[in-house]
Amino acid sequence: MEVVDIVPPELKDNVIVTSVDALFKWARGNSIWPLSSGLACCSIEMMCSAAARFDLARFGYEVFRSCPRQSDLLIVAGTLTWKMTPPLIRLYEEMPEPKYVIAMGNCNIGGGPFSDSYSVVKGLDQILPVDIYLPGCPPRPEALIDAMLKLKKKIQHPEVARRAE
């Protein structure tokens, strides 16, 4: 028997049958709460994307939290140095599961313009699992929105995202 057959015929137009998992994924992808952890230049563009013109609130992602316990997305915006690494790892570990990481800016992809510096981490993926890489120096707010929509796709359809890799 199909699951759909459980629904009485008079309610067919009003009731959607789905799995709990799919429902959670749908909700999770539409209300990401980012942690406002600005490290450098990219954080200004992150603020811009939450402000009037770009208005991240259109997608439901504007709830920037200052506390890692309340957030599920870590946008690492800016150059990451070795001195900043322990606090950042701690922030990541304090976040509740499920959690996602966006590596914003060239610095977090491979060191960017500071790749030959003695104090800069050459790529965020050396210390944290990264979900989305967002290039740019700094990326424009449109690019950040695009990255968050890609993350939404990844949350809602993990199997598709895996195949694309």
Next chain:
Amino acid sequence: MAQTEHYILNMGPQHPSTHGVLRVKVELDGERIVHCTPVMGYLHRGIEKLMESRTYTQCVPFTDRLDYVSSMNNNWAFCGAVEKLAGIEVPERAEYIRVICAELNRIASHQVFIGSLLIDLGAATGMIYAFRDREKVLDLFNIICGARMTCHYIRIGGVIKDAQDEFLKETQKFVDYVPQMLQEYDNLFTGNEIFMERLKGTSIITKEDALRFNMSGPNIRASGHEYDIRKIDSYGVYDRFDFQVPTGTKGDNWDRYRIRFEEIRESARIIQQALDSIPAGPYMAKVPKVLKPAKGDVYHRVENTRGELGFYIVSDGTTKPYRVHIHRPSFINLQALDTMCKGLLLADAVAAYATVDPLMGEVDC
């Protein structure tokens, strides 16, 4: 009377009001601050060292990332130093375009200041307004060089691209909009009772202290010194423009806020004068493809949005600088934090951080 121990509270490096990755160790007696120690270096990228392994032209993009909300001023400081070192004469039109861009950037930077000050004091609406108007300036940069923040537009010997008519026309439109914009800000929050109460009379820097800490920019002007590099050691074509240097009287948070507010008005005046008198001509000097300044050293300073930004460059006659030292205003202004916060309530320390307006990219360098 019973004695209690002081409590040490750690603010940052992850804190919404530390403007990046500043960490402050606050020693508290109850709710009053006894001592406050800034801990820096969380964004130290070694820019001075990196510059030693780049040619002079390749160094310019690094200056964008020092004080990332006023990149034009930073470009100008470095390019000015190299031009002094190599004896390059900048064409007149380029100087005017530089003035327009630098002043536009000053406005954009002060809007970030106003926005972040308000968001720190709990008025998130203010940030929305300030950032809305900042986008207008960023649009102008978009027209002239294609970038929003890290422009890399001012190059050694001039500017990389001529200012199109469209840019000049749009800039005129923005300058006409500035008085209306400031009026709107005034109506929105300047008269707000809570806002005034929190800023007036808090974290005072006296006239002597400001000198003692070697502060510069709006912070020293708020304490009553008329110290502006554009006036006292004029560079570019600033001596041709008529503008005021707004100064405060008390040196409290309110003065620091008002001065930046007035500076936006003055910047708009300078841009208006520059737009009216911009000459035609080349926008780039003849700069050799391989730039090899003679042996020697040079110090060049400009009035950045945060104060006196200076580049000290030592040349050994090769294509790369032998040593670059950057005199960063944010770093020096931040030294006053302890004096400012002493005896304050913990909640007011946030306002003090915001009005010193440090930018960690510049502090840690």
